[in-house]
Amino acid sequence: MILRFSLPYRTAWGQRLVVCGSEPSLGQWNPDHALPLQYNPDLGRWSQEISLPDDAPGTVEYKYILLEEQNGSQQWEWGPRRTAPYDGRQFSRLVLEDFWRAPAQPENELFTAAFTEALFRRPAPAKAKAPAKAARVADSVVRFQLAAPRVEPGHQLCVLGSDAALGAWDARKAVVLSDTGYPTWTAEVALEQPDRAAQYKYGIWDPAEKKIVVLETGDDRILPPAPDRRTLRVRADEGFRYPGSWRGTGVALPVFSMRSQRGLGVGEFPDLKLLVDWAVVTGMKLVQILPINDTVATHTWVDSYPYAAISVFALHPQYLNLDAIAPLQDAGAQRELEQLREQLNAKDFVDYEPVMQAKWKFARLLYQQQKQQFLADPAFRAFREAQKPWLEPYAVFCALRDQFGTADFQQWPDEYRTPAKVAELVQEDAPGFDEVALHFFTQFHLDKQLLDAVQYARQHGVVLKGDLPIGIYRHSVDAWTQPELYHMHQQAGAPPDDFSTTGQNWRFPTYNWERMAEDGYAWWKQRMGTLARYFDALRIDHILGFFRIWEIPAHSVEGLLGHFSPALPLHQHEIEQRLGWFNYGRLCEPYIRWHSVQQLFHGQAQAVFDEFMEDAGYGAIRLKEHVRTQRQMEAVFGQKIAADPTNTDHYTWLRTGLYSLANEVLFVPDDLRPDHYHPRITVEKSVSFRELNEQDQHRLRDIYNDFFFRRHENFWREQGLTKLPPVRYATNMLICGEDLGMVPASVPGVMKELGMLGLNIQRMPSNPEVEFGHPDAAPYLSVVSPGSHDMSTLRGWWEEDHATTQRFFETMLGHWGEQAPYHCEPWVAREIVVQHLYSPAMWAIFPLQDLLAMGAELRRSDPHEEQINVPANPTHFWKYRLHLPLETLLQKTGFCQDLLGLNEASNRVKSY
Known part of the structure; x- marks a missing residue:
């Protein structure tokens, strides 16, 4: 053959x-x-x-x-x-x-799971219509083959053409293709006149109406004559030519923020079904959430931070719906649960600690009640075996955390500081097994409940979009079991941006990418595989970290003294050559002068100097040895606040001033290479820079701009193309990258090359020459949104700076010469939403708060209570809770229909 x-x-x-x-x-x-x-x-x-x-x-x-x-x-x-x-x-x-x-190619992303598993999920393999003529051994047969995921579940693909076997252009006789190999469609046809060229086109067939509802655009396709008999020609055609690009709308809301009548003071996995129902009736195609991994490290409200997971695989117990496990057999316990549900659901925020206390109490009762049945359950045994690599270390870690009162495994007894005893402690006859098995129990039911919601969303044609945090928590199972994968002595964060003028210090260790590469990024592939179990689309938090991460030395609290890693630092000789001089004390040590101390501390300047500073000669001042670093300052003032909590605000003010003095450097020494230095970020805002002479300022500015905006472009591009593909191609999820902030010029090109969607936030335009971005300028492979969980809502932002609001009102909304309303009125919010809906971007995704801003009767009274996170506050309490039960939101028919109409009018509901 x-x-x-x-x-x-x-x-x-x-x-x-x-x-x-x-x-x-x-x-x-x-x-x-x-x-x-x-x-x-x-x-x-x-x-x-x-x-x-x-x-x-x-x-x-x-x-x-x-x-x-x-x-x-x-x-x-x-x-x-x-x-x-x-x-x-x-x-x-x-x-x-x-x-x-x-x-x-943009259409390649339609082959991801978001489209094939959810939006265009096939209900069941359809049988192809019998060809006009049965294929015989002697015939020349054509197998029409077209990869086309974008076909609604109730429709099929068909081919129509000039040959009689293709219907002779009679649409009623079109050949329907089989979706058995979806997203590839096939049909074998024995042409009546194989020796003649045939014209044909593909169409979308409605089997209920028995007609073609969409015929592809463009010229007819040409099928040349068959070369000879007994030939099978596989015509693997280019994609279906649609009249326009597919676009959809999504809604963003953290699971913990969801409110339902059956919850326990916090959103739970079954609540995702209610939000999916609301998405369906409003024409939404996607539900986006924040990370859902377990963050229980301290058993306090600090654990509300969803980006500090103690396991990148385990799910957070707060999302467990207790009723879905089994009814409590203890009538008194059941009454107590109902009373707590009433109390916790009445609160207008997530009261994290009481909620978690209740969850743990009743989860323990249910475990004891169901223990024998649970441990013998074949479904649990299969789950345990499949998830064993992460599940068993996680369960032991949690038990040891509670036994020793801390997640910091360096404080545990020596024999437990490594996972050497995991296999021993997971045995059913081991002492304390129940404390380990409790976490088997919660993870099994969390997985079961989430998979149920995932299946529900897919069946309703709604994509669930998860969130991948860029870092791992320092005191986590991951750091405990595989410390070699991380630089535990470093801290990850972000340089200064619109969120925080001093940068962000997440205190996560940075990744040891060289070690990860040795086994083909196995940890990343395992992590992505677990996420793909639940999500068909994924937001990668701070995707810039795959190009370079902002690495902060252990002695810093704020982010200003960090530097990008990996990077190409400047050698001392290069600085000396370009600046004209090099003096370590002037360039690399805090520049402190008496007038700076006075400006910071006013009437208390002398007292602050006496306690924390000393004369360094020639008008220079240096910090005393016990407060030379921000981490030392943090410890000193922590003791002061603990001893005198009534003066917390005063001590915080003093500490902030001292932090700023520690930041007064022009270059940051590289931690690995002697005599190599990084320019301090936002150096022009420092007193040290302002007090250089004009010529030195000009030279240093040139060094700075070259270092941050030119020197690393090819280097960082290579980093992204090395690290991102193993993550991108580990699964078939649709990948969206959060690429906000100080974005290297190479990032958009690499993301496009890898088929990853970028993020366009109107208030944080990627073009530094404009104040606001316009959704119309967004590329197709992107997400447009008026804001994110790290920002104030539309209504909150509208009231922050009325001069800014006025400019936005005129330049973005087109109300030239009109006075912007003081508050973001419903009609203003509507105009902003509509503007995003008409963007060419594949996705327009809205925080639910911004959509509710269009409804006068649905809005929360105080918009400032709707913000989820304040990045400038490293100890922010993540407690935002939707003020309406989702059941009530579903009943607001008028609002739902109005939103559906907006989605339909902007062509974000129909598939073609």
């Missing part, structure tokens, strides 16, 4: 095509031994033949590669491996008429 590859492709000089695949003649997936294709300039087509055995059926797997002879690079075509089943007993020739699948 002869197999012929045929591919139309116009190459440039120095380019050639090969095909690589499973057969020895195709190199057995070794590109160096791939089959070279021959080019026919008259046809603009590359082709080649190989022989296959004809005594038994088989399958060939293959992909095309574009080779660049000048630089030796290889570019594999996009997508999964192609498969070509063959049977030499029926056909003597198999002709693969393919088209090049180009990488970095």
